[in-house]
Amino acid sequence: MLYCRNRLIHMHRCRGITRKKLNLFLQVDPTLQSIYALSPTELQNKFLFTRKQAENFYQDLHHPMLLQQMKQDLATYKVITIKDENYPKLLKYINDPPLVLYAKGKLEFLSHQPAISIVGTRMPSNEGKHKTEKIVQPLIEKDFMIVSGMAKGIDRFAHEAALKYNGKTIAVLGAGFQHIYPKQNRQLFEEIVKKGLLLSEYPPHIPPAKHQFPERNRIISGLSYGTLVVEAMERSGTLITVGQALDQGREVFAMPGSILDPKTKGCHQLIQDGAKLVYEAKDILEDWDRIGKFLYSSIEYKK
Known part of the structure; x- marks a missing residue:
């Protein structure tokens, strides 16, 4: 083998x-x-x-x-294949799962539950960081793991909040580990190596490429029972992750905002289309008790 x-x-x-x-x-x-x-x-x-x-x-x-x-x-590096025992079970049963994953950090996080992905615009509003922290802190207190993509903006805020409150976080990268992107996230990269887990489908020498970021989004949503969108424009790349989550049968949550702010229009569209409106972490915790635990137990049953 x-x-x-x-x-x-x-x-x-x-x-x-x-x-x-x-x-x-x-x-x-x-x-x-x-x-x-x-x-x-x-x-x-x-x-x-x-x-x-x-x-x-x-x-x-x-x-x-x-x-x-x-x-x-x-x-x-630590390398996990789809044939390995420690390959994450939630990810194994999505459409088109990654066959090989490169990892740095705490590999045991791959089996942690519950996990939620938090995503959003790379150009957040002035309230973006506070909104992210407001949701993340109570989730961390309930031992939720935060999954995101280490991009600028909401992704970064989500990882930073998880680390700030001594929680668990996984960053899924759109390039190999030898090419930190964006470069201003180098310090965050190093902190996640020490306290969290970094994952990439791409071998360490592979540089960032435009098509790789939408592709890695299926891993972000696939590792989680649901995806929360904090802020998103009407035509946002964030909505690709939402589409992946829906295809995978996962829950979708969205935070509302001012109708005068274009950075919240994508969230309002999601809510109109049926995403659960999230005002506080309790809205996600209730959904986890009602639906999320069943998802994990059904995946466990498949093995």
């Missing part, structure tokens, strides 16, 4: 590969060993690669430097 695990981590790092292709590999050969013997033409014919994809994947798969880099990362 260990060898299969390392093969999965190895292939995950190769150019030309997708999660869909890796899942297909695992269906055809759970050990992944036979994939190493295939030529680019065989990869193209058996698994519907384009010629370029097949050549890139083949070259990387047999490149000694990539294998050496992987071994160095395995010695430096």
Whole structure:
């Protein structure tokens, strides 16, 4: 099993590969060993690669430097695959779960419940930080874990509030650990390493790219029983996380604000569409007692 695990981590790092292709590999050969013997033409014919994809994947798969880099990362970082016992169960049953996760910090947080994701605009109002703290502090007192994306604005406020009140927090990054983004969050990054958990689907050397941030949102929502939007514009990237949460069958919460502030318009739209209005942490705690515990117990039953 260990060898299969390392093969999965190895292939995950190769150019030309997708999660869909890796899942297909695992269906055809759970050990992944036979994939190493295939030529680019065989990869193209058996698994519907384009010629370029097949050549890139083949070259990387047999490149000694990539294998050496992987071994160095395995010695430096904690790496979890979907085949591992400590892979988070809530995440395992979403559509398109990540096959490999890189981690720094307290790995035991992956099994902690309850957890809620808190997200919002990168350009919050003057009240944004106070609104976030007002919700986070009572949740921390009830041992909720706070999950967010370590972006500017509401994400940052959520992590900082969790740390301030000695709570648990997970930051899901849109790049590898060697590329802290945004750069002004370096101190927060280091603090989460010591007191919380950092996760990334991307190998440590992968720099940030525009498409990676919407992609990582499914992990933020997938780790949590529900997602709270503190502030969001009418056309906000935050709403991508909301869409992921809904697709995953998770709860969606939204905080109201002034009708004169465009930074709250996205929240008001969510409330109109059926998201639960959150005025104080009690609104989330009540929902957890009514619905959230059932979600966790149903996931436990699946194992």
